[in-house]
Amino acid sequence: MRLMNRLNYPWTEASLSDANAFDFNVGDPELLANEASAHRLGDLFIAEDRSTDEQSNSSRSRVLRMVASALQLHQRLDLPKTPYSAMMEFGDRRTAIGSDWKGCGAVLDELGRRSPNPVICARLLDLAWLVERSRVDAGRAAVLAYVRVADGMLTRELRHRDYDSDHRPISEVKSTLRRGLQICELLRLREDDSNFMALRTFCLASADQFESEGDSQGLLAMMNLALDYELDLPERCAPRMEVAARGFSSGTDPHSVCDALVGAGRAWRRAQDTANYEKCMLEASCRMAEHGRALGGNLSGSHFVQQAIDLLRGLSSPDAKASKRELRIELIRLQSAAEDEFGTFEYSFDLSELVKAVKDRTQGLSIEEALFLLAAIHRPRPTSVIEEEAMEGMRKHPLGSLFGVQQHDSDGHVRFRSPGTDMRKIDPAALEHAIARQEGIYRETVVRGQIAVVVYQLASEHSVTLDEVFPLCRESPFVPPDLTETFSKGILAFLHGDMTSAMFILTPLLEASLVYVLKGHDVDVVRHDEDSGTQEDMSITQLYKNHRGELEAIFSASVVDDIERVFLARSGPGLRHAIAHGTTSDGQAYSGDSIYACWLMWHLCLVPLFKERFEARGRGSEADATD
Structure with a gap:
């Protein structure tokens, strides 16, 4: 990880001629082609830069620094217009941010299209379009690259270092597809565009696959994307989210079940189906309260009972009102007993x-x-x-x-x-x-x-x-x-x-x-x-x-x-x-x-x-x- 001050950005020094002359013969060829973690790919390019016999200002070193820094950006999907910030800041020093590469769109575009790994391709093309919005073709190509990345992780052709071989990196797949959909939204690509349709088709096909395999986490992830970006009708998303909620095993984190039910409720509400919306929210509240009771502690129990009450806010059905009254009584009881159970927030261990x-x-x-x-x-x-x-x-x-x-x-x-x-x-x-x-x-x-x-x-x-x-x-x-x-x-x-x-x-x-x-x-x-x-x-x-x-x-x-x-x-x-x-x-x-x-x-x-x-x-x- 490279930290530089504001006046010295060596990761932006590569020129178009440097990019044209660069070959992606970096580290282990198999790892370079099959790695799904952008951060680890960045480590490969950093190691290559440090091991090269050439001078630090050589053409190859300039490209290695550019690609490594681009891969090790901190991605903020909650800020789709400026999604790449510094991975680390210390005073007047920091790592790269997306806007550092203004004026480098052609270099990033060239390197992205020649990359042997779709992860590198998607990141560089995404940046090329971000810093030069006139490069619409780079943005459209980035969308297809993100589809290839997601497909590679699901088929295990791409392997992510933070996940073992027995588990598909669903959260990474979801983030990858979400970034592709954000680009489509910013470029205003809708049903009449082939790139958007390829991404939409992949999301819905993946949802079908997850549902047939009983993978509730994957199904919920795809349905959330479908609801957020209008890939399918909300009245079609809601029942599938309920299926995901009921597909989680009994030992699953209760928040996963509640998230699925709340998502289903959100979809029913968007479909203007109040009855099903309240039914889902009531079930989510019951699950959260049950989890609090199962913990056996008064303080932890009150923590989750309070969340159960929060889930019922705004509901007007008789069942919801009755449940709120019962939960409030239970909350008061748990809070009163918490003092006898919990004396401190400490746990003794030798460090x-x-x-x-x-x-x-x-x-x-x-x-x-x-x-x-x-x-x-x-x-x-x-x-x-x-x-x-x-x-x-x-x-x-x-x-x-x-x-x-x-x-x-x-x-x-x-x-x-x-x-x-x-x-x-x-x-x-x-x-x-x-x-x-x-x-x-x-x-x-x-x-x-x-x-x-x-x-x-x-x-x-x-x-x-x-x-x-x-x-x-x-x-x-x-x-x-x-x-x-x-x-x-x-x-x-x-x-x-x-x-x-x-x-x-x-x-x-x-x-x-x-x-x-x-x-x-x-x-x-x-x-x-x-x-x-x-x-x-x-x-x-x-x-x-x-x-x-x-x-x-x-x-x-x-x-x-x-x-x-x-x-x-x-x-x-x-x-x-x-x-x-x-x-x-x-x-x-x-x-x-x-x-x-x-x-x-x-x-x-x-x-x-x-x-x-x-x-x-x-x-x-x-x-x-x-x-």
Whole structure:
């Protein structure tokens, strides 16, 4: 992975003559022809560039850099007009983005049409059309290339490195076809166009094949595409989505079943069939509530019962209203009992060896293992330990504590003030300043020595997308169900180094998550304004003032104090105030404090899932938990 500053983009230096002279004799010919992972294909071109005996500015090296960087872009299908962003950003350095190749359309077009692998062909032709919209033929050719990629993965002529040979990469097939359909939509290719019809025919034929084979995941994926891009009538899509829902096995993730039923309901609603729409939504709600009950825990049960209630919003049938009443009663019961069951969001396991060899430990892990390792790579320390270290520092360097301190914001206003003190009677404000200064250094060490290492290694070995992050966020009792997608996008931005987006998404969500968890523990977080006669949820400052004991019982005092030092305390970075009131700067998001803050949100999201995950892996020994 190549990171360059904004003034130096070596991946754009190849010329048309370089492309004409280039041959695709790169690495293992079989791997080059059969690999379905764009990221791994990019690794082949990087390895070839590093092993070549030619100078780095040679014609072949320029093409190798161009193709490798194009293949290792981060694909954002939620932004069809600008779908390719940087895989990694660090301050003023980043990897390639799609717009870097403006003016290089002819080079990309030439290389794409000559590629021996349809994955490379589709990516380069897609980029050639994106950067030069006049190249309509390149866009149309990219559509057919995406069809070949999807077909190759389904027939196993193309093999994706993240999937074993026994499982078809359905999510990758769906993403590939979705990108082809996005191009058709942007080019306004409809039923009278042969390229669009080829793509439409392939999607519907694949749906028929999946249905005949009993592959519910594949059938649901194709029907979602058919509904989103009007490849078939909604009244024809809806029954097939119901078939997919009932085809999932009993041990399947309940979210898959609910997604299929909600998709079927969406299709029935588009077909203006209210009765079938409500029937599907009611069944999805029942499935979600049943899953919550099956877990056997009060907090996890209330998490899923709340989602079951959310699925019934807006439904007016007598059955739906009756179900909502019963679920609300059940939710109140579960929330009341949650306090007795759940005292903390902690799980004990030894990570000392992982911390000593972070980079070596991260290599070779799957995406999910690396994401859990990232969440567990550090744990907030007890405040008593931190205070003792701060006082020990004051004892060793007494002159540093004798003088008063003022902290100023960017406008020169005093944000925090602490008086001088001595060791006979330490002033609380002076101790707070010493802790904030010490913790700032400590967080920087944790970020640069552990968190950043795991994040970079994860980006180097895997192409992390929303498909990996979203399911974990959806399972977490820390994430409010109606903010799951927003929370997931904030975490994804953090994992890709887009710290500005990550900070501005995740920081406001901290308050929402704390409110959601407290409500799940039957804590009254509503503030009553007697003057105006209104009610609203407490702010995070009011939560800390009125319900700190409840927060410590749930999260532990160490975590609650760490949140306060990072987000709230004026002696520290005060990130919540800075984000909420626009007093931060462009570079602040890339500071150690900001990166640590985003990591802390991920830590809080995954910690509740550790115990269940380890038990699912066989209820192994303590060594298993360490792994």
